[in-house]
Amino acid sequence: MIRNILLAGVTAMLPTLGSAGPIGPFSDLVVFGDSLSDPGNIFASTLGTIPDPTLYPDGQFTNGDTWASQLGANFTSGTNFAFGGARAVANPEPAGGDTDDNTDNIPDFAAQRTLFGLQSPSLGPNPLTAVWFGGNDLRAGLTDPANLGAVISTAVTEIVTGVGDLLSRGLTDILVFGLPNLGRIPEVTSLDAFLAVSGQANPGDTIAGATFATQGFNAALQGALSTLPPLGNVQFLDTFALFEDILADADALGFTNTTDACILSLADPTDCTTDQGFVFHDSIHPTEKAHALIAQEVRAVVVPLPAGGLLLLTALGGFALLRRRT
Template identity: 35%
Template sequence: MHKQLLLAGCFFSSILFPLQANAQDFDQLYVFGDSLSDTGNFYNASGGTFPPSPPYSQGRFSNDRIWTEYLAADLGATPTNFAFGGATTGSNNTIPIPGSVATLPGLQQEIARFQATNPTSNPDALYVIWAGANDYLGGGITDPSVPVNNLSGAITTLAESGAENFLVVNLPDLGKIPGTNDSPQASSLSTLTNLHNLGLDTSLNALSSNYDINIYDLDVSSLFADAIAQPAKYGFTNVTDACLSDTGICSNPDEYLFWDELHPTNAGHKIIGEVAVSRLQAEPVPEPGAGLGILAFGGVGAMALLKRRYQKTVK
């Protein structure tokens, strides 16, 4: 995140296609992913034992509301959350429930659970997908094409059942979070993150040529890199350490980017939510061929969302 490995042309300057649907048009919000988006599914499955509350907030892997809650509130959309802490992009989950042999879901099972009650997907809903960190941090994956293909498959499955609008989130530098930034694996995790994000970008381009879908690509990688490079811009005083540690809880969590070794604070989540809304509500920019444009978002000051909305027509 301090020195995020990015392909500049891919993330910081992109052709943005005109939007046909405004963010306020989404009547429902369906969320898939891991602990970065889980609002209590793992907590409920564990019988209310993990993550422990307190210090965690009512089943969230943070100290208060997380980004999907801010997103749903700002959109005025009814949220349904299938995200599970520990979920990989495949069928595995990396967090066991103490004293239980229960098999918890990965992203693929989350999609299957959704389809069990929604055989036809609502075309007016927004489908949020953010997963991949657990593949590299606990799932033993060293080939980024595996998670990228899993994410592509999840989008394809939903698109083929009628889903039309997707918000797909890339990964922050996994070598720069508190749990890894001093470890021997930090450099390799940074490289894997970079390859994952580049592969995801390529995959979304491929999907856009085959389906009549709108994919809003949320560049959290650049957002976190910018927050670490310029913490004061976001109201942070500490962007490298965890607020929650073995010695206790920091006295100023709103000034920390990270709550624990892996997850953002409520303050960090709020910024992600605000940036996500800004991405969805972006004004149309020049048509393709008029040059590359950089979109500046006020308030959060995030260059992170210089991403295109992919839209094609089924042949």
């Protein structure tokens, strides 16, 4: 039983993606995820209070549109079930293992799939499904190193089980996102500096631990996805490599700050609602400009690169063409 206040009316809130011509063979975009993909579902369900609209102007956890909202314009239709704060594993996981339970009132992956079933969206013949979970699970796990391995294992199991469930429901083209390097986000780098100054840890230890955990999560997820039955096409998006390359090529991409959170750096944080050259809008979320590069990468990954696509990619400094591929 899903115990949250959102289910009664949430299917009316979930946005239908706009139409501007499909990507390749795909007719629709269906998204499951957390704040990195949330198009405003938490904002709507909290009556416009979360996130703070003075700092997050479009009700999304960035200074504009997430990658999913930007990419959605390329599809004829679709639905986004992502909610800020969502985890792969329901929070907290009940003792009985009922992952549909959700005591923080945020639909996690299992609950989002339930919403998908309740809404039964009308989709075209070839929907593309995007799944991006694990960031909130891993961030919570980093606070309890003794149980971090179990957190990673359980989260990966939930994601792969969920992907298998979506395959069985007929969503047969699924793009699963790995995690970007949590050792790079301001939340972790600032904690590393604090612990080092206070003598509680050596400089760099917290960053190294977060990086190692992210790599372990991604390796486990990619390996587990390979065990799914051949019911469709499942592709893993290496967002770790993507973000490393964004940071390495920051100057060419027009970024002037790759380490700090914009809203914690400027005298007037509301100035961050426009592009200020930051990669990070807050301590964990990318800016709209960084999200645009994620959307661009998805376009490059899910379809062969046509001439028009080449022009789009090179318009952003040739980034996608120069990126390392794994």
